[in-house]
Amino acid sequence: MSEGEEFTAETRRRGAERRRLWSPRLRASAVSLGWLLAATPVLGGGDAQRGAMVFAMAGGCGCHTASEGPVGAGGRELPTPFGTFYGSNITPDRETGIGAWSDDEIVTAIREGRRRDGSIEAPVMPYYLYAGMSDTDVRDLVAYLRGLPPVARVVPPARVTLPLPRLAYRAWRWLYAPALTPPASAPDDPVARGRYWVDHVAICGDCHTPRNRLGAPDAALYLAGTDDGPDGKPVPNITPDKATGIGKWAENHYVGLLRAGRLPNFDNIQGLMVEVIEGVAGGAGYKDLPENELRSLAKYLKTVPPVRHEVGE
Numbered sequence: 045m046s047e048g049e050e051f052t053a054e055t056r057r058r059g060a061e062r063r064r065l066w067s068p069r070l071r072a073s074a075v076s077l078g079w080l081l082a083a084t085p086v087l088g089g090g091d092a093q094r095g096a097m098v099f100a101m102a103g104g105c106g107c108h109t110a111s112e113g114p115v116g117a118g119g120r121e122l123p124t125p126f127g128t129f130y131g132s133n134i135t136p137d138r139e140t141g142i143g144a145w146s147d148d149e150i151v152t153a154i155r156e157g158r159r160r161d162g163s164i165e166a167p168v169m170p171y172y173l174y175a176g177m178s179d180t181d182v183r184d185l186v187a188y189l190r191g192l193p194p195v196a197r198v199v200p201p202a203r204v205t206l207p208l209p210r211l212a213y214r215a216w217r218w219l220y221a222p223a224l225t226p227p228a229s230a231p232d233d234p235v236a237r238g239r240y241w242v243d244h245v246a247i248c249g250d251c252h253t254p255r256n257r258l259g260a261p262d263a264a265l266y267l268a269g270t271d272d273g274p275d276g277k278p279v280p281n282i283t284p285d286k287a288t289g290i291g292k293w294a295e296n297h298y299v300g301l302l303r304a305g306r307l308p309n310f311d312n313i314q315g316l317m318v319e320v321i322e323g324v325a326g327g328a329g330y331k332d333l334p335e336n337e338l339r340s341l342a343k344y345l346k347t348v349p350p351v352r353h354e355v356g357e
């Protein structure tokens with residue numbers, strides 16, 4: 045079996061497991077994922093079935109899905125300190141989505157923040173984190189996106205409060221987007237693999253690392269949480285600091301959270317974390333990942349330098 049087929053089989057098996065346990069809303073999302081996987085052809089360039097796993101690892105690219113769906117059709121409102129943006133339509137509709145873009149153009153938009161017309165994306169799109177996404181993973185992801193049902197939807201233009209926004213995005217990219225050479229494929233060593241997923245695909249730091257006034261991540265507080273997350277609410281410290289982070293968590297606690305949204309004290313997780321675990325409107329999320337990948341995330345997170353940083357309520 046290829047990795048993609050194994051992922052499909054594993055997802056179906058887990059779907060059956062989940063149907064017994066989960067709420068009707070989750071049940072609907074598990075069923076639609078199964079349907080999407082079954083309907084996804086393997087396209088030239090990347091492996092769309094394996095791309096479904098990359099999509100799940102990317103939290104289902106949830107910024108591009110409005111809460112009522114459809115998956116990838118955009119229109120989700122993304123408030124930021126610099127104005128309100130709307131997730132773009134990344135379905136293969138030729139007029140309003142990315143159906144007319146070449147694979148290379150889509151890859152450049154994801155990893156380099158450069159649109160087809162040459163303009164630079166606003167950093168609300170974390171292209172500077174995806175910059176390290178491997179060649180295989182980004183191609184597989186693109187193949188998966190091409191298999192989404194095309195939706196004709198024009199997304200409202202951003203309402204930006206910055207002067208000269210196009211110039212500002214270009215300057216931001218020059219200042220803060222690191223020059224990374226992405227690897228050919230994800231590393232095999234579990235800790236290195238976990239680090240790669242956390243930093244460049246699952247982008248945990250997009251929410252869990254605080255930002256400076258210009259919206260760039262603060263490296264000294266890597267994964268140490270913030271009082272002011274993307275929706276203005278606190279995001280916890282997930283470094284292994286025993287007092288202010290999650291230094292007491294065992295590997296199974298991470299897996300339980302990422303697979304079922306369950307905290308070690310059996311409370312259910314809330315807020316934006318729910319979206320990346322469950323996916324938005326039936327799209328995939330961390331819950332759909334194979335167990336070995338969830339374990340690689342946990343193994344790496346346990347090696348992150350602990351940072352003492354109290355996050356308020």
Ligand code: HEC
Binds near residue numbers: 247248282
């Ligand atoms: C879209 C934003 C977002 C992303 C991306 C995200 N998280 Fe979270 N995470 C949150 C929020 C918000 C909470 C707090 C939820 C709550 O209040 O119940 C949270 C909670 C957690 C917790 C619970 C910590 C505690 O002390 O209770 C862990 C562990 C965690 N996230 C790990 C991760 C990992 C690992 C990743 C990447 C694989 C990740 N998160 C990606 C927003 C996010």
